[in-house]
Amino acid sequence: xxxxxxxxxxxxxxxxxxxxxxxxxxxxxxxxxxxxxxxxxxxxxxxxxxxxxxxxxxxxxxxxxxxxxxxxxxxxxxxxxxxxxxxxxxxxxxxxxxxxxxxxxxxxxxxxxxxxxxxxxxxxxxxxxxxxxxxxxxxxxxxxxxxxxxxxxxxxxxxxxxxxxxxxxxxxxxxxxxxxxxxxxxxxxxxxxxxxxxxxxxxxxxxxxxxxxxxxxxxxxxxxxxxxxxxxxxxxxxxxxxxxxxxxxxxxxxxxxxxxxxxxxxxxxxxxxxxxxxxxx
Numbered sequence: 001x002x003x004x005x006x007x008x009x010x011x012x013x014x015x016x017x018x019x020x021x022x023x024x025x026x027x028x029x030x031x032x033x034x035x036x037x038x039x040x041x042x043x044x045x046x047x048x049x050x051x052x053x054x055x056x057x058x059x060x061x062x063x064x065x066x067x068x069x070x071x072x073x074x075x076x077x078x079x080x081x082x083x084x085x086x087x088x089x090x091x092x093x094x095x096x097x098x099x100x101x102x103x104x105x106x107x108x109x110x111x112x113x114x115x116x117x118x119x120x121x122x123x124x125x126x127x128x129x130x131x132x133x134x135x136x137x138x139x140x141x142x143x144x145x146x147x148x149x150x151x152x153x154x155x156x157x158x159x160x161x162x163x164x165x166x167x168x169x170x171x172x173x174x175x176x177x178x179x180x181x182x183x184x185x186x187x188x189x190x191x192x193x194x195x196x197x198x199x200x201x202x203x204x205x206x207x208x209x210x211x212x213x214x215x216x217x218x219x220x221x222x223x224x225x226x227x228x229x230x231x232x233x234x235x236x237x238x239x240x241x242x243x244x245x246x247x248x249x250x251x252x253x254x255x256x257x258x259x260x261x262x263x264x265x266x267x268x269x270x271x272x273x274x275x276x277x278x279x280x281x
Contacts, residue, residue: 010055016059016060023064030233043080086127089131093277096277098139105252115147116222118136119150128225129150133196136150155209221253231260246270254273254280255277255279257278261276
């Protein structure tokens, strides 16, 4: 077994990088151009240490072996995915939800004495679905009979476990309005952590989903949030994925994407109703 220093000094060969890059793109949809080689190399160091391996070639051979295919794939996902998120991200989206989307759906009877179905796609550590749950629960307090349920998915089992735990540092909840903090967050004894209230947790179901699979949801959604996820995919993969989203979106339903993303030029059955907000035809 080599020391950590030996591993840090070793470098990933071009052949290994090409194999990893092709695997990551085909399995997870994430593009890995040559400029990402150093990043990938640094992220793999932890796995080499954990497995006691002395080179990236040894790790590459293991990942592509029958044993490694099963045992290492989940670790590989955790290493290559980026989980950047926070509560009430992209504030304009919440204004659009409250002032445009929810009133329009309510006027059509969606969510009246039944459930509005919402999907947080690429939910990471849970800040987005819990934000959605707070916004929708507040809406329900002034709209009698309104109901909702949220499906939250991610490819990483590790990050989903974190989301289900629903415990966050005080620093992470800085952007949450005070009235929501008081109503939906329970402080720990040491005042350093908060836990989301069960009234929200009971509205969200977390499950693993790989966008590269041929998925079809049990029922079509009224709203889909997929923000700042597809920026890691190439254009062709993005178009395939957004078509899948449209296939799982109700006619008249809404799709929210990130402000750094674009659907321009994609032949999709949707129309733009606001910047980064679209409605299914």
